[in-house]
Amino acid sequence: MKNEKYGKIFYKLLILKIIEAKEEGIVFMKALYAQSGGVTSVINASAYGVIDEARKNGLEILVGINGVTGILKENFLDASDLDIEFLRYTPAGAFGSCRKKMKNDSDIEKLFEIFRKNEIRYFFYNGGNDSMDTAWRVQMEAQKRGYELKVVGVPKTIDNDLPHTDHCPGYGSAAKYIAISMMEAALDLRSMYVDSTQVFVMEIMGRHAGWLAAAAGLGWINGIGADVILLPEKPFNKDEFLSTVNKIISEKGYCAIAVAEGLKYPDGFFVSDMGFTDSFGNRQLGGVGFTIAGMVRSELGLKTHVAIPDYLQRSGRHIASKTDIEEAEMCGRMAVRYALEDNYGVMVTMERVSNNPYQIKYSSVPLNLVADQTKMLPKDFYEGYTVTDKFFEYALPLISGEFYPPFENGLPSYKLINLGKK
Amino acid sequence: MKNEKYGKIFYKLLILKIIEAKEEGIVFMKALYAQSGGVTSVINASAYGVIDEARKNGLEILVGINGVTGILKENFLDASDLDIEFLRYTPAGAFGSCRKKMKNDSDIEKLFEIFRKNEIRYFFYNGGNDSMDTAWRVQMEAQKRGYELKVVGVPKTIDNDLPHTDHCPGYGSAAKYIAISMMEAALDLRSMYVDSTQVFVMEIMGRHAGWLAAAAGLGWINGIGADVILLPEKPFNKDEFLSTVNKIISEKGYCAIAVAEGLKYPDGFFVSDMGFTDSFGNRQLGGVGFTIAGMVRSELGLKTHVAIPDYLQRSGRHIASKTDIEEAEMCGRMAVRYALEDNYGVMVTMERVSNNPYQIKYSSVPLNLVADQTKMLPKDFYEGYTVTDKFFEYALPLISGEFYPPFENGLPSYKLINLGKK
Structure with a gap:
């Protein structure tokens, strides 16, 4: 004003x-x-x-x-x-x-x-x-x-x-797209889990930072969102992750997962590393959603679905x-x-x-x-596999x-x- | 009325x-x-x-x-x-x-x-x-x-x-989602192709029929949409496909591709077959988008991006x-x-x-x-890798x-x- x-x-x-x-x-x-x-x-x-x-x-x-x-x-x-x-x-x-x-x-x-x-x-x-x-x-x-x-x-x-800026133009809209898409997909999963898909995985952009992946949790303000958010800021621990998913499944029967494309193992290797470089010599990232879903399927024996919105999230x-x-x-x-x-x-x-x-x-x-x-996601914006009230306070006005x-x-x-x- | x-x-x-x-x-x-x-x-x-x-x-x-x-x-x-x-x-x-x-x-x-x-x-x-x-x-x-x-x-x-029904409830909304998503992704690709991604691939649901994949072409009514649509109704010919993409790239510099999850080779094998069956004994399909993008990348040497909306398209x-x-x-x-x-x-x-x-x-x-x-997509609704005026007439009222x-x-x-x- x-x-x-x-x-x-x-x-x-x-x-x-x-x-x-x-x-x-x-x-x-x-x-x-x-x-x-x-x-x-x-x-x-x-x-x-x-x-x-x-x-x-x-x-x-x-x-x-x-x-x-x-x-x-x-x-x-x-x-x-x-x-x-x-x-x-x-x-x-x-x-x-x-x-x-x-x-x-x-x-x-x-x-x-x-x-x-x-x-x-x-x-x-x-x-x-x-x-x-x-x-x-x-x-x-x-x-x-x-x-x-x-x-x-x-x-x-x-x-x-x-x-040096509170946020960037473009983030609010992509975050809104991610939040809504996760709400809708989680509602879908909730409909199907009884005798079909129990785990849904959405792979989210954001390079080395987890700002966008975190947005997959915003839907909880209206009752449904991601149950597990895998951020690049938190080194990936496979055993801990799988036992978290298992616990959620035993409690509510289904689990909606958001995974950041930049998710890394503690040694710095990308979970999504596709195993080859492009013509410019850059390691090709991609498919981390399938990697995560594959772990859940093979180790927990659960049926999975994977979404990769890719360009859709940034031009929606x-x-x-x-x-x-x-x-x-x-x-x-x-x-x-x-x-x-x-x-x-x-x-x-x-x-x-x-x-x-x-x-x-x-x-x-x-x-x-x-x-x-x-600028990475601050430590007080997430806890375990979810986002904190501080993140809601920060992000909700932007969407x-x-x-x-x-x-x-x-x-x-x-x-x-x-x-x-x- | x-x-x-x-x-x-x-x-x-x-x-x-x-x-x-x-x-x-x-x-x-x-x-x-x-x-x-x-x-x-x-x-x-x-x-x-x-x-x-x-x-x-x-x-x-x-x-x-x-x-x-x-x-x-x-x-x-x-x-x-x-x-x-x-x-x-x-x-x-x-x-x-x-x-x-x-x-x-x-x-x-x-x-x-x-x-x-x-x-x-x-x-x-x-x-x-x-x-x-x-x-x-x-x-x-x-x-x-x-x-x-x-x-x-x-x-x-x-x-x-x-x-025995002209169309089914649920189709119009998913088709609208696909059409809009492809328009937005194609605009994104158009922005980037000069020195980055030249080919965008979107994998679309629809099981054995191409109704939904066809909707990726509807955006052309407003100026932008899928350049190539791979339908289950048309057996996949890799050489013909790659030469079509090559031609489009040489003409306009970029190519937006829609591929149906149910795309098959002439012998009936799914292009997306992931090589294993799920716990119910069904062949797991998925990743046809990555398969198609992989062909384009390895055989034409073009940088690709892949989107898989999955549940997002049916619950959007x-x-x-x-x-x-x-x-x-x-x-x-x-x-x-x-x-x-x-x-x-x-x-x-x-x-x-x-x-x-x-x-x-x-x-x-x-x-x-x-x-x-x-009910499969009728033959007069598509031609080569695009949809016909008849399909536009059919689908536009539904979205x-x-x-x-x-x-x-x-x-x-x-x-x-x-x-x-x-």
């Missing part, structure tokens, strides 16, 4: 300034926005915030297609007159994302050549840990080269593992959190405001002011403090509210823009 | 009859309802229809917990005064389901003993192929024993494979089809009306009157014509409309009733 009021006054003053300046024939500077890393169901709401705020402040706004990968090919889209309403309800990266890390000097050289040529003076990069590293390098290089450039990072990750815009969408948009707006206030080389953050009523304030942190860092996309033909009317040839 | 009008007149007459009868001190007969087989997100809407209609018609209505499994233990719940509103928005089997087939005579003997003792005169069994077989056997045995019993089947299956009430929910409820009501009209030993069916506007009429078919039959459950704490407020000890 307070933020909104502040924002409105701020806008009005700026718009007056712009009108004045335009009348005096002043040419405004160009801003560049791009998306990077694994996408979310609300990253486009941040794009909406950046673009709308930039336009309101008289900036010319370009969008780089596929993050720095497209920027290095000068693959831009002029968003000055783009109809951007669809960004508020379309999931995934409307402008394409990338996994590129600019590792070599020639990439950096090329980037600044393109920035100079296009007179880019603001750069808004929307991503997670790796992307903030890229943003930080670009800011540092600009200073080194004496090129006037203001870089502001817009946070984004379903993994919720960025430090149809059941996104309203709070998350609004915050994602606001993070985009704040990035523009900070840059205009000469607060750059930073990422937008959210600080929690209070839980009841839920209130946050926007702030910022130097990019280098975020780059390549991982609050629904903001359904418009529907047409019984399906969401998501919009696609042409991203050009690959 | 016409049906509704008919229904209203019918009700009024019946209610008058009941009031009259009650005043005369006539005791009404008992009806028993139970759920069976794999559950759906709308099976409880059918329960709502049966219970509400039975009560309106003065029947005493009992519910069997866990289908015939619970009935054989006399595990009943008196639904005469139960608050049933939650059945309209809570997924899975609110009263528990079962997979039991009554194979031996002692089960049948026991069943009729319990029916007699409780004076059950109407039996409404809500399930798929196997359950209709059970219902048929019970009806036949009743006649053989001279026990007055009216059995009516209420159709239910996400697989949509029951014959949060995004169920309004049309499906309304029809599920109506199928329940019609079962009661048919029984009261002395039309028994049948299953309720739906006939499509027209597509534009979409209109169905309710009818019935003898149970023995449904039992253990499977039409949204009927969101109520939310509390950011999550659906599904309700659970006590099902007793296991």
Whole structure:
């Protein structure tokens, strides 16, 4: 509320300034926005915030297609007159994302050549840990080269593992998806266990942190959720796990399990290690759900079912959190405001002011403090195989509210823009 | 519309009859309802229809917990005064389901003993192929024993494979879930393919029929959906499949694949055969998504992601089809009306009157014509690896409309009733 009021006054003053300046024939500077890393169901709401705020402040706004990968090919889209309403309800990266890390000097050289040529003076990069590293390098290089450039990072990750911010845009919606899916699957299991499946396993994203897997327990606030949550923060003990499942089965007859893809043995080996590396040399993870179910089936003799929502959990815009969408948009707006206030080389953050009523304030942190860092689930957010009241207090406000996309033909009317040839 | 009008007149007459009868001190007969087989997100809407209609018609209505499994233990719940509103928005089997087939005579003997003792005169069994077989056997045995019993089947299956009905309650909602999930995952893939995942594979339920897998193509009506659909109806040809994927990749850079769990090689072997049998001696299926992704990765060298929604697709009430929910409820009501009209030993069916506007009429078919039959996807509903306009015409009305459950704490407020000890 307070933020909104502040924002409105701020806008009005700026718009007056712009009108004045335009009348005096002043040419405004160009801003560049791009998306990077694994996408979310609300990253486009941040794009909406950046673009709308930039336009309101008289900036010319370009969008780089596929993050720095497209920027290095000068693959831009002029968003000055783009109809951007669809960004508020379309999931995934409307402008394409990338996994590129600019590792070599020639990439950096090329980037600044393109920035100079296009007179880019603001750069808004929307991503997670790796992307903030890229943003930080670009800011540092600009200073080194004496090129006037203001870089502001817009946070984004379903993994919720960025430090120095209470939470990340994208997390609330993915957590809501996971919580609801686990409720529905557990109800299904409860219907079937008497003479069919007794154990259901859902494999959940989140890389090295258990924020998302923990969300599988949130349904208990309404009466049903995961009975066992296997977090990467708690080294996997097979015997203890199996005896826990056994105990639950003997008590209630069925057991719903959430397992984080990043689950590790005490020696650091991934439980999900598929036993081979991909073409880039990374160990392929996946199938931890089947590994866990296999243990339960072979050692306890119980019938199992396994779900792996994969991309569905990170792009499930149809059941996104309203709070998350609004915050994602606001993070985009704040990035523009900070840059205009000469607060750059930073990422937008959210600080929690209070839980009841839920209130946050926007702030910022130097990019280098975020780059390549991982925030794990705090120890007081879980206990044994379940989550604590502290986690409920933390997470419930983030999944609050629904903001359904418009529907047409019984399906969401998501919009696609042409991203050009690959 | 016409049906509704008919229904209203019918009700009024019946209610008058009941009031009259009650005043005369006539005791009404008992009806028993139970759920069976794999559950759906709308099976409880059918329960709502049966219970509400039975009560309106003065029947005493009992519910069997866990289908015939619970009935054989006399595990009943008196639904005469139960608050049933939650059945309209809570997924899975609110009263528990079962997979039991009554194979031996002692089960049948026991069943009729319990029916007699409780004076059950109407039996409404809500399930798929196997359950209709059970219902048929019970009806036949009743006649053989001279026990007055009216059995009516209420159709239910996400697989949509029951014959003699245009479609089955449960299918529309699961199809909607699949269609939306594939749209969202394909948008995600489209964001990432430039330097990350190029092929996404979603494994879809449906046993031997491709009705549900076909739904992964429906998103194209709004611009994005599955590029390749692997149906059980089309024997799997690995070389042809891989060259199709390769062609799509070279054209657009990414490829979203839907694969039915029941996909078979030309010799009839399941592509998903996991190589072992479960404790009941059934071959365990599963992981066909990983099998397909493995082929793409190893033979085409492309990075893949795999999703297996499993139970999520059949209990995803949060995004169920309004049309499906309304029809599920109506199928329940019609079962009661048919029984009261002395039309028994049948299953309720739906006939499509027209597509534009979409209109169905309710009818019935003898149970023995449904039992253990499977309706496959018609040949003119698919072509190569995609679905045809005819399939769109058929399926789009079934996924039409949204009927969101109520939310509390950011999550659906599904309700659970006590099902007793296991």
